[in-house]
Amino acid sequence: MAESRVAIYGAIAANLAIATTKFVVAGLTGSSAMLSEGIHSLVDTGNGALLLVGLKRSQRPASEQHPFGHGKELYFWSLIVAVLIFGAGGGVSFYEGIVHVRHPNPLEDAHWNYVVLGCAAVFEGMSFALAFRQFSHERGDTPFWEALHTSKDPSTYTVLAEDSAALLGLAIAALGVFFSHQLEMPRVDGVASILIGLLLAGVAVLLIRESRGLLVGEGVSAETAQAIRAIARGEPGVREVGRVLSMYVGPEDVLVTFDLAFAPEVPAADVAAAIRRIEQAVRERFPRVRRIFLEPVRGSA
Helix, strand or coil: CHHHHHHHHHHHHHHHHHHHHHHHHHHCCCHHHHHHHHHHHHHHHHHHHHHHHHHHCCCCCCCCCCCCCCCCCHHHHHHHHHHHHHHHHHHHHHHHHHHHHHHHCCCCHHHHHHHHHHHHHCCCHHHHHHHHHHHHHHHCCCCCHHHHHHCCHHHHHHHHHHHHHHHHHHHHHHHHHHHHHHHCHHHHHHHHHHHHHHHHHHHHHEEEHHHHHHCCCCCCCCHHHHHHHHHHHHCEEEEEEEEEEECCCCCCCEEEEEEECCCCCCCHHHHHHHHHHHHHHHHHCCCEEEEEEEEEEEECC
16 A cells, blocks of 8 residues: 555646646646646546545554455545546547537647657656556556456555556647647647547546445455355365355455355354365465455255
8 A cells, every 4th residue: 555655646746746747838838738748637637636635544453343444445436536527527528629620720839839748758757657567567467457456455556547648648639739739720739638638538447446336345356256155165174155145345355255055964164164264375375355254054055
């Protein structure tokens, strides 16, 4: 979590500086795409602050009202971040682009747009590299796209997604400014703003989808559940293993429960020992599984 905070702090610092510069240059040149990029960076700055709030609140200890802790706070705040990207980022950029297409204004001194976009690309690239390094450390040997899909830490993949969208948005803005200036067609700049809005909306939808699944009780993958059942079946005396019920209660905290059917002749002391061995084996193979509740039954599970 400490490294996640470093990635978020880096993103906040970069976005705040970039947003200020973009707004100044947008006012000087009249670029719609640059204004959209300024809005994008400002939204990303606020999003970073919200992710920090989520991280802090998710680490509060368990209480009587929240016996499993507050890990899902991070999922809630990441959902708020995704909604802001969709509305404040994508929606405003799309609207600004429509306005500029309907009422185009010629660019004034496009040179400053290129300077700011270049500087922004450097800062965003540094932020992306920091987030990517953190994500690579977490995924280990897992393929990138598989790790991105299965990651349960919004503080990492949200920053990574934001920075990726920011770099692509900068490329779109640069092309919009270039063709708008070279072809003397101000509407192209507005089209670039619309594309940036659509890009942000698409990223937001993906983040909303991930946050929704975790908030409503997403569990471990089918492969992980099968592996857990295989561990239990390998214990002598276990006749059958029931369905594995699981839920993420935090990025690194998974709850797992299932029934175990032992042979009638297995003594109670051996049942208790077998359960302890199964729990230990599951935790060793899947460190995220911190809470295991096994229910021994006689007969079929």
